[in-house]
Amino acid sequence: MAEQTYLHDVRELYERFPYPSPSPAIDPVLDTALGLDLACEDLDGAEILDAGCGTGHRLVGLALTFPDSRFVGIDFSARSLAVAAELVEKHGCHNVTLRHRAIGAEPLGHRFDAIISTGVLHHLPDPPAGVTWLAGHLHPDGVLYAWLYHAYGEFHRMLDRRLVRLLAGSTGDGEQLIQDLELAFSTSRYGTRSSRAGDSDIADPAATADAYLNPLVAAYDFETAGTLLGRDFAWAVATGVNWPGGAGTVDVADWTGAGYGAISAAQLFPQPHPRAAFLALPPRDQLRCLELALRPTGFSVVCGADPALSRCTDRIRQGAARANLVATGGDR
Numbered sequence: 001m002a003e004q005t006y007l008h009d010v011r012e013l014y015e016r017f018p019y020p021s022p023s024p025a026i027d028p029v030l031d032t033a034l035g036l037d038l039a040c041e042d043l044d045g046a047e048i049l050d051a052g053c054g055t056g057h058r059l060v061g062l063a064l065t066f067p068d069s070r071f072v073g074i075d076f077s078a079r080s081l082a083v084a085a086e087l088v089e090k091h092g093c094h095n096v097t098l099r100h101r102a103i104g105a106e107p108l109g110h111r112f113d114a115i116i117s118t119g120v121l122h123h124l125p126d127p128p129a130g131v132t133w134l135a136g137h138l139h140p141d142g143v144l145y146a147w148l149y150h151a152y153g154e155f156h157r158m159l160d161r162r163l164v165r166l167l168a169g170s171t172g173d174g175e176q177l178i179q180d181l182e183l184a185f186s187t188s189r190y191g192t193r194s195s196r197a198g199d200s201d202i203a204d205p206a207a208t209a210d211a212y213l214n215p216l217v218a219a220y221d222f223e224t225a226g227t228l229l230g231r232d233f234a235w236a237v238a239t240g241v242n243w244p245g246g247a248g249t250v251d252v253a254d255w256t257g258a259g260y261g262a263i264s265a266a267q268l269f270p271q272p273h274p275r276a277a278f279l280a281l282p283p284r285d286q287l288r289c290l291e292l293a294l295r296p297t298g299f300s301v302v303c304g305a306d307p308a309l310s311r312c313t314d315r316i317r318q319g320a321a322r323a324n325l326v327a328t329g330g331d332r
């Protein structure tokens with residue numbers, strides 16, 4: 001019953017504040033397409049599900065980047081999907097189909113080569129059940145690419161959100177409270193331009209509502225993400241991290257920063273002594289240091305069964321071999 005109430009409230013929020021933008025005039029967002037391209041080898045001809053595609057700004061970014069792949073976008077917010085339909089039409093994306101469906105409801109009756117789900121799992125009433133539902137829609141060699149809030153960088157925002165929701169419980173006006181508490185939300189919080197062309201540091205109503213009014217939010221560190229994904233997948237790799245004003249890719253096999261957007265040991269630890277100590281650690285502990293030092297606001301993770309590694313770039317294969325999030329745990 002509580003689960004149904006949460007589902008209803010989350011859907012209502014996105015009906016009121018379609019994310020990332022109610023406007024099809026806003027440019028497609030390319031961060032997910034870039035992240036997927038850096039994680040997967042060859043997606044030509046692939047069938048890809050965007051689970052919780054919202055207003056489709058990232059879905060259209062994907063469809064334009066991978067014109068030879070076919071995309072299905074699902075969301076339970078009809079208003080968000082209406083924006084997505086306009087955006088798909090505007091950009092002439094013949095490789096996109098939209099369906100009004102809920103994650104966790106009736107299966108779609110189709111399996112995919114890849115599933116994208118950015119900013120969605122942490123709003124589900126039962127995230128592990130949502131992961132299982134998604135895993136059931138993948139071919140055996142299919143990959144899931146998800147983006148999650150990171151618990152360390154989001155700690156204070158989560159407290160502010162709780163405060164707003166508590167106060168709003170008596171006044172009923174969360175938007176006014178956000179203004180009064182001066183909690184305007186910067187779209188550069190996750191290091192990437194969110195939705196609006198040209199300006200990167202503005203208070204965006206959809207992002208602000210998503211940040212402070214969402215009835216249901218979880219946040220993960222690398223270890224708890226491994227637990228979340230480990231029931232259904234053999235391996236999971238932290239592929240990218242976001243922090244206010246910045247974003248980078250993770251390569252546990254090479255900390256020189258040589259790869260595209262790769263985070264270097266020198267960036268994490270400018271001082272020689274901590275840097276040498278970091279470089280001497282095993283890869284899993286290096287990942288742990290990375291999240292403790294950077295305190296990311298979000299991160300992307302790629303996961304799958306063993307055959308899915310054949311679809312991935314060498315960086316992801318190295319990550320799965322050396323610092324599999326599913327295999328973490330132990331002496332934390």
Ligand SMILES: C[S@@+](CC[C@H](N)C(=O)[O-])C[C@H]1O[C@@H](n2cnc3c(N)ncnc32)[C@H](O)[C@@H]1O
Pocket residue numbers: 010011014019020051052053054055057058074075076077080101102103104117118119120123124210
């Ligand atoms: C923060 S938005 C992310 C939108 C898009 N993936 C992006 O990254 O720009 C979360 C989206 O997930 C959708 N969503 C949340 N729970 C869902 C569920 N159980 N089934 C389908 N969609 C859901 C919401 O309607 C909303 O559009």
